[in-house]
Amino acid sequence: MFRNRLSRRNFLKKSSFGTLSGVLASAELIPSEKTSSLNHAALEDQISCAVIGFGQWGREISKAIHELEDTDLTVICDHFPLMLRRAKRDFPAVKTESDYQTVLADESITAVFVATPTHFHKDIVIASLKAGKHVYCEAPLAHTMEDARAIAQAARNAKGQIFQTGLLYRTEPQYRSVYGFVRSGALGKSSMTRSQWHYKDSWRRPSSSGARAEALNWRLDEKVSLGLVGEVGIQQIDTCMWLNEQLPVAVSGFGHVAFWRDGRTVPDTIQSVIEFPSGENMLFDATLVSGFDAEYDLYFGSDSTVILRDNKAWMFKEVDAPQLGWEVYARKDRFYKETGIALLANATKLDALGTDPTADDPNAKAPIWHAIKAFADNFNYGPFEPVVNYQIAYQATVVVIKANEAVKTGTKIVFKPEWFSIDG
Amino acid sequence: MPVDPAIGMTHQDSFQSVRLATHAMATRFEIVMHGDDPVLLRSAGEEAIREINRIAARFSFYDPASELSRINRDAFDREVFIAGDLFELLKTCETCWKMTTGVFDPTIGPLMKLWGFGAKRTDIPSVNDIKMALEMTGWQHISLDPDKTSIRFKTNGVKIDLGGIAKGWALDEATILLREAGVTSALLHGGTSSIVGIGTPPRELAWTIGIEDPYEKVHTPKWFTTSDIVDSALSVSSIHGKSHEVDDIEYGHVLNPLTGMAVSGPYVSVVEADSAVIADALSTALLAGYRPKQSHLEQAHLKKALIQAEVHHKTDSGWKLIAAK
Numbered sequence: 001m002f003r004n005r006l007s008r009r010n011f012l013k014k015s016s017f018g019t020l021s022g023v024l025a026s027a028e029l030i031p032s033e034k035t036s037s038l039n040h041a042a043l044e045d046q047i048s049c050a051v052i053g054f055g056q057w058g059r060e061i062s063k064a065i066h067e068l069e070d071t072d073l074t075v076i077c078d079h080f081p082l083m084l085r086r087a088k089r090d091f092p093a094v095k096t097e098s099d100y101q102t103v104l105a106d107e108s109i110t111a112v113f114v115a116t117p118t119h120f121h122k123d124i125v126i127a128s129l130k131a132g133k134h135v136y137c138e139a140p141l142a143h144t145m146e147d148a149r150a151i152a153q154a155a156r157n158a159k160g161q162i163f164q165t166g167l168l169y170r171t172e173p174q175y176r177s178v179y180g181f182v183r184s185g186a187l188g189k190s191s192m193t194r195s196q197w198h199y200k201d202s203w204r205r206p207s208s209s210g211a212r213a214e215a216l217n218w219r220l221d222e223k224v225s226l227g228l229v230g231e232v233g234i235q236q237i238d239t240c241m242w243l244n245e246q247l248p249v250a251v252s253g254f255g256h257v258a259f260w261r262d263g264r265t266v267p268d269t270i271q272s273v274i275e276f277p278s279g280e281n282m283l284f285d286a287t288l289v290s291g292f293d294a295e296y297d298l299y300f301g302s303d304s305t306v307i308l309r310d311n312k313a314w315m316f317k318e319v320d321a322p323q324l325g326w327e328v329y330a331r332k333d334r335f336y337k338e339t340g341i342a343l344l345a346n347a348t349k350l351d352a353l354g355t356d357p358t359a360d361d362p363n364a365k366a367p368i369w370h371a372i373k374a375f376a377d378n379f380n381y382g383p384f385e386p387v388v389n390y391q392i393a394y395q396a397t398v399v400v401i402k403a404n405e406a407v408k409t410g411t412k413i414v415f416k417p418e419w420f421s422i423d424g
Numbered sequence: 425m426p427v428d429p430a431i432g433m434t435h436q437d438s439f440q441s442v443r444l445a446t447h448a449m450a451t452r453f454e455i456v457m458h459g460d461d462p463v464l465l466r467s468a469g470e471e472a473i474r475e476i477n478r479i480a481a482r483f484s485f486y487d488p489a490s491e492l493s494r495i496n497r498d499a500f501d502r503e504v505f506i507a508g509d510l511f512e513l514l515k516t517c518e519t520c521w522k523m524t525t526g527v528f529d530p531t532i533g534p535l536m537k538l539w540g541f542g543a544k545r546t547d548i549p550s551v552n553d554i555k556m557a558l559e560m561t562g563w564q565h566i567s568l569d570p571d572k573t574s575i576r577f578k579t580n581g582v583k584i585d586l587g588g589i590a591k592g593w594a595l596d597e598a599t600i601l602l603r604e605a606g607v608t609s610a611l612l613h614g615g616t617s618s619i620v621g622i623g624t625p626p627r628e629l630a631w632t633i634g635i636e637d638p639y640e641k642v643h644t645p646k647w648f649t650t651s652d653i654v655d656s657a658l659s660v661s662s663i664h665g666k667s668h669e670v671d672d673i674e675y676g677h678v679l680n681p682l683t684g685m686a687v688s689g690p691y692v693s694v695v696e697a698d699s700a701v702i703a704d705a706l707s708t709a710l711l712a713g714y715r716p717k718q719s720h721l722e723q724a725h726l727k728k729a730l731i732q733a734e735v736h737h738k739t740d741s742g743w744k745l746i747a748a749k
Contacts, residue, residue: 056474067505089508089509092573093572093573201470202470204470205467205471206464206605208604208605262463364488
C-alpha cells in the first residue's frame with residue numbers, strides 16, 4: 001500500500017517522461033497535453049481515490065479526479081445524506097459512504113482527498129496517514145497552530161506516502177511560468193505586491209435544518225473560521241511568498257462587517273499588509289460586499305509590473321525599461337490606457353504543435369486539475385518531494401492564522417521564527 | 425431577525441422578498457423569492473446562482489475549455505467520459521429528439537453556422553450547402569453509453585450545441601437547490617424566455633406570466649396572452665431577434681434540422697411543462713414544425729403547448745392551442 005508499483009504502463013510512460021520529476025520541481029513549463037487515446041476502462045493502474053467532504057470544493061475535486069485518466073474516483077464520503085445524493089447524481093458509478101473511518105479501512109483505496117471544513121482536517125488527515133493512504137489536504141491545513149503542526153509532523157513521519165496540499169498556484173502552469181519570469185529579474189527591482197479578492201456573496205450556506213445550517217456555516221463561526229484572509233487569501237498570500245521566496249516578518253490587519261449585518265462577527269471586508277524582510281510588502285484585501293474587479297494579483301517592479309488574473313498573466317512595461325527580445329512578437333492586449341504583453345505559459349509548445357499561441361488554449365484546465373495531476377504524477381513516476389509539501393503548507397497556514405488574528409484585533413503581529421518550525 | 429434594508433430585501437406584510445441576478449449564457453438570470461427568513465432566502469438564492477454560473481461554464485459551446493467543447497473536440501476520436509448530470513442532460517436531448525421525430529436536435533451547429541444569424545445577409549444558403557451541412561446534423565450520429573456515462577460521435581464534424589436548452593436545465597437545477605433549502609415561493613427566469621415558478625406568490629393563486637408581442641414597438645407591453653403557472657415551467661420561443669429578412673420573409677434563428685431551412689412562421693410558441701428543460705426543447709420544436717401527440721403530454725409531463733397561429737409576422741391573428749392536459 002505504501003508505495004506505488006511501477007506497472008508496465010507506467011514503466012513505458014516513465015521511459016518517455018524521464019525528466020518529469022525535474023519538470024515538476026522546477027519552473028519549467030508543463031506542456032499542454034494532447035488528450036490520450038487511452039480511456040478510463042483501459043487503464044490498469046488508476047489510483048483509487050476517495051474524496052472526504054462533498055461541499056462546493058469537494059465537488060470540484062471529484063470532477064477533476066473523474067476527468068483525469070490516472071485517477072479513479074472510487075468513493076465519496078460526507079456525513080450529510082443530501083450531499084451523498086448529489087454525489088450519486090454527479091457520479092453514478094461512485095460508491096458513497098457516510099463514515100470516513102469505513103473509507104480508511106478499505107484497503108482498495110489508495111489516496112484520500114480531504115475537503116472538509118478546515119477544523120476537521122487534523123483528525124481525518126492523521127487517521128488517513130496512519131491507515132497508509134496517500135493524502136491530498138485542502139488549504140489551509142488547520143485553524144490552529146497546534147493542529148497545523150500535528151498534521152505537518154504526521155506528514156513528515158509518513159515516509160513513502162505522498163502528502164500534498166491544495167495551494168493551487170504552485171502547480172498551475174501559468175503561475176509556474178510567471179515564477180520563472182519573476183525570478184529571472186524581468187520586473188527589475190521588485191517593490192511590492194497588491195492582491196485582491198472581491199466577490200458579492202453572503203458567504204452563508206442554506207439549509208432548511210437549523211443544526212445543518214450551523215454546521216454548514218462554519219466559515220461564519222469565529223471560533224473555527226480563519227475568515228477571508230485565511231480561507232480565501234491563503235492562495236494569493238502563498239503565491240506571493242513563493243514568488244518572493246521569503247517568509248514574512250510581520251502582518252497587520254483590519255476588518256469589519258460592512259454589509260452582511262445578519263448577526264455575524266466574522267468580517268465581510270478585510271485588509272492586510274504582509275511585511276517581507278526585503279521590504280517588498282504585500283497588500284491584500286478581500287470583500288464579500290462588492291464583486292467589482294474580482295480577483296487578481298499585481299507584482300510591481302522598476303522595469304515592469306505583472307498582473308495575474310483568471311490563470312492568465314500580462315506584463316506592463318515602464319517606458320525606460322530595456323526591451324526584451326521576444327516582446328515584439330508577443331500578443332498585446334489593451335487595458336484602458338495601458339498595453340499589456342501577454343505572458344503565455346506554453347507559447348513555444350503551442351507554436352511547435354501548429355496551434356496559434358494567441359488563441360485560447362483548448363486544453364486549458366482548472367488549477368485544481370493541475371494540482372491533482374501533480375499528485376497523480378508523483379504516485380506514478382515518483383517518489384519525489386511534492387511541490388506543495390507539508391512544510392510549505394504549514395508555513396502558509398501559520399501566516400494566515402496570524403493574519404486572521406491581526407484582522408480580528410486590528411493590530412500588527414511580528415512573526416517569531418519558531419512559529420515557522422514544525423517542531424515548535 | 426432584524427433585517428438591514430441595505431441587504432436589498434423588501435418587506436410585504438409578513439413576507440420578505442429577496443431578489444438576486446447574474447449574467448450567464450449571454451443573458452440575465454433572475455430569482456425572486458418570498459418567505460419569512462430573508463437570510464435563508466438569500467443564501468439559498470446564492471447557491472442557485474452559483475449553480476447557474478457553473479452550468480454556464482461547463483456547457484458553453486464557445487469556451488474551448490468547457491466540458492461540452494471537450495466532447496465536441498474528442499468524441500469522434502475516442503469515447504469521452506462525462507459527469508452524471510451532463511449525461512442526464514444528453515439523455516434528455518435524445519428523448520426530446522425521438523419524441524419530436526428529429527425536429528428538436530442539438531446537433532444543428534453546422535446548419536446554424538451556414539445560416540450565420542450573427543450577421544445580416546440578404547440571401548439564403550444554397551440547396552447544395554444545406555445538403556452538405558445536413559450530412560453532419562442529427563442525433564443519430566451520437567452514441568450514449570449509460571453504463572459508462574460516456575459519449576461517442578459516429579460521424580466526424582458533428583457538434584452538440586446545448587444553447588436551446590441549457591437555460592432550462594440551469595433553471596431546473598437551481599429549482600432543485602431552492603426546494604432542498606426549503607424555499608416554497610419563488611420565480612426564476614433566464615432571459616425572460618425560460619421561467620420556473622415554485623409554489624405561488626404571497627396571497628396569489630399562481631404566477632401570472634405575460635407573453636409579450638415581440639413586434640410591438642410602443643413602450644407599453646402588449647400581451648399576446650398570459651399564462652398562470654404553479655410549480656411548473658414555461659418556455660417562450662420566437663424567431664424574432666436574430667433573423668434574416670429576404671424578399672419580405674423573415675427567416676428566424678430556429679431551424680428545422682430535417683430540411684435545413686430556417687423557420688419563417690409561426691413566430692412565437694409557448695410550452696408549459698413540469699421541467700424547464702423539456703419546455704425549452706419543445707417550444708423550439710413547435711416553431712420548427714413539431715406537433716405533440718396526446719401521449720407526449722404524459723411522457724414529457726407536458727401541460728400546455730401554444731403557438732401564435734398566423735404564419736406571417738405582420739399579422740396578429742391570435743393563438744392556437746396545440747395541446748393541453
